[in-house]
Amino acid sequence: MFAGAQVSLYPMSDDFVDVILSSLSALDPWRDRLRIETDDISTLIVGPPEVLFPALRDLYAAAAGTGHHVVLRATLSRGCPGEPDDPICQTGALANPAEPLAERQAAARSAIADAPETGQQAAAQFSLYVMGAGDHMAEIMGCIDFLKSSGTFDRSKNFCTRLTGDAGPVFATLQQGFCRFGPPEGHVTIDLTVSANSPSTR
Amino acid sequence: MFAGAQVSLYPMSDDFVDVILSSLSALDPWRDRLRIETDDISTLIVGPPEVLFPALRDLYAAAAGTGHHVVLRATLSRGCPGEPDDPICQTGALANPAEPLAERQAAARSAIADAPETGQQAAAQFSLYVMGAGDHMAEIMGCIDFLKSSGTFDRSKNFCTRLTGDAGPVFATLQQGFCRFGPPEGHVTIDLTVSANSPSTR
Numbered sequence: 001m002f003a004g005a006q007v008s009l010y011p012m013s014d015d016f017v018d019v020i021l022s023s024l025s026a027l028d029p030w031r032d033r034l035r036i037e038t039d040d041i042s043t044l045i046v047g048p049p050e051v052l053f054p055a056l057r058d059l060y061a062a063a064a065g066t067g068h069h070v071v072l073r074a075t076l077s078r079g080c081p082g083e084p085d086d087p088i089c090q091t092g093a094l095a096n097p098a099e100p101l102a103e104r105q106a107a108a109r110s111a112i113a114d115a116p117e118t119g120q121q122a123a124a125q126f127s128l129y130v131m132g133a134g135d136h137m138a139e140i141m142g143c144i145d146f147l148k149s150s151g152t153f154d155r156s157k158n159f160c161t162r163l164t165g166d167a168g169p170v171f172a173t174l175q176q177g178f179c180r181f182g183p184p185e186g187h188v189t190i191d192l193t194v195s196a197n198s199p200s201t202r
Numbered sequence: 203m204f205a206g207a208q209v210s211l212y213p214m215s216d217d218f219v220d221v222i223l224s225s226l227s228a229l230d231p232w233r234d235r236l237r238i239e240t241d242d243i244s245t246l247i248v249g250p251p252e253v254l255f256p257a258l259r260d261l262y263a264a265a266a267g268t269g270h271h272v273v274l275r276a277t278l279s280r281g282c283p284g285e286p287d288d289p290i291c292q293t294g295a296l297a298n299p300a301e302p303l304a305e306r307q308a309a310a311r312s313a314i315a316d317a318p319e320t321g322q323q324a325a326a327q328f329s330l331y332v333m334g335a336g337d338h339m340a341e342i343m344g345c346i347d348f349l350k351s352s353g354t355f356d357r358s359k360n361f362c363t364r365l366t367g368d369a370g371p372v373f374a375t376l377q378q379g380f381c382r383f384g385p386p387e388g389h390v391t392i393d394l395t396v397s398a399n400s401p402s403t404r
Contacts, residue, residue: 006327006361008395010212010273017401040402041327041395044360071212073275075329075393077361081339125208125243127277129331129391137283137334158246159208159279159391189331189361191277191393193210193243199219200242 002083003091004035004046005076007056012069019066026062030055035088042075048091049078049179057118057171064120064167064196076178076190081132093175094184101142108146108176115172122167123201124152126174126192127160130182143181147173160191170194204285205293206237206248207278209258214271221268228264232257237290244277250293251280251381259320259373266322266369266398278380278392283334295377296386303340307348310378314352317374324369325403326354328376328394329362332384345383349375362393372396 011019027036027045034047034055045052056074063070077083078094095104130139147153147161152173154162163170174192182188213221229238229247236249236257247254258276265272279285280296297306332341349355349363354375356364365372376394384390 002360004360006359008273010214012213012215012218014214014216016214016271039359040400041325041364041397046360069218071210073395075361077329080361082342083360123243127279127391127393129333131331131333132339140284157208157241158204158206158248158285159277159282162243189329189393191329191391193275195243198242 001079001089001091002046002086003048003052003078003089004044005052005056005074006042007045007072007074008042009059009063010071010073011063011066019063019068019070022066023059023062026058027055030058033088046086046088048089048093049175050091050093052076053171053175057167060122060171060194060196061118061120061167067197069197069199072194074192076192078178079185079187081187093179095180097183104180105142105146105149108180109149111176112150112152112169112172115168118167120167120196122165122170122194122196123198124163124170124174124192124194125157125160126190128177128181129189131187139181143177147177203281203291203293204248204288205250205254205280205291206246207254207258207276208244209247209274209276210244211261211265212273212275213265213268221265221270221272224268225261225265228260229257235290248288248290250291250295251377252293252295255373255377259369262324262373262396262398263320263322263369266324269399271399271401274396276394278394280380281387281389283389295381297382299385303344306382307344307351310348310382311351313378314354314371314374317370320369322369322398324367324372324396324398325400326365326372326376326394326396327359327362328392330379330383331391333389341383345379349379
């Protein structure tokens with residue numbers, strides 16, 4: 001299995017380089033369980049979902065804590081048939097596909113209730129894609145049902161779903177959506193945007 | 203059919219509001235063939251691919267022309283089963299699925315050769331997702347083969363492909379990838395990032 005994300009931070013500030021570099025230290029506690037490579041467009045972070053999502057949460061919270069309007073953008077993927085197996089991605093976080101949707105939804109809600117708060121608000125918007133064999137819309141609709149009862153659901157938009165709340169439960173909701181819907185051996189991706197301190201919402 | 207994009211502009215500048223507002227006038231020539239709605243995270247642009255991609259190209263070129271480090275981000279979608287039919291999305295741009303991959307690839311290359319230049323460089327990175335029935339990886343691999351001979355191909359990365367060049371051929375390449383691979387009645391999405399004036403590449 002191969003899992004990870006292409007991640008970018010966009011600080012709407014003349015000091016964008018400093019904001020990015022100072023926020024990256026939030027990844028330090030997670031680095032030994034991730035592989036990280038950077039170019040001029042994005043940073044590749046390879047690792048299992050149970051490390052990847054908390055790491056992204058901490059990166060986002062550090063950037064949001066600067067007070068600037070900052071957006072974190074990520075293309076997340078697991079199980080892409082074009083990627084090689086990688087031992088660093090070994091995970092026990094993916095749901096059993098034989099488990100009925102209702103039980104997976106209940107387990108996902110319970111994981112969110114246990115998520116620690118970060119003190120930083122997050123306005124998130126994301127699309128979940130489930131590819132390959134099987135009924136991809138049944139899994140996506142099952143995920144949307146879970147999202148509506150997650151406590152972080154804001155509203156549905158064309159092409160995506162909005163979440164809002166503290167970054168802790170918001171990133172926990174994203175992790176549950178990524179791990180518990182679509183088969184464990186399937187190809188599942190998320191297109192994610194998380195916005196902090198937007199002047200449009202003040 | 204329903205097609206469109208959730209689009210955001212991220213200027214890495216204290217003047218980000220002015221950069222965004224001044225760039226939006228680049229959409230004016232296209233507005234009568236699009237439906238546009240904005241909130242604090244993104245702008246929904248609904249319309250057919252042959253209008254959507256040139257409109258995004260012009261928006262990007264206007265933002266890049268300010269000289270700031272600016273990123274355009276878009277979640278593009280066509281044929282999502284969860285969206286309603288919309289007459290504004292009527293299109294003749296989608297390929298015939300009975301046409302062999304090689305012919306679709308040749309037609310796509312020819313469309314890029316005809317694309318006008320904008321004078322603005324674009325460093326783009328995107329993922330194409332083809333969902334539902336059929337062999338989604340065959341269509342994705344067919345698209346990647348086309349990209350490699352497109353003249354805008356930079357390199358493959360984990361989870362995505364990089365394009366580089368003038369924004370004219372780069373957005374033409376994206377349009378061809380979106381329209382000519384995956385069935386016309388299928389659900390196809392693109393997760394797109396286009397970066398201008400990055401200090402990392404100077």
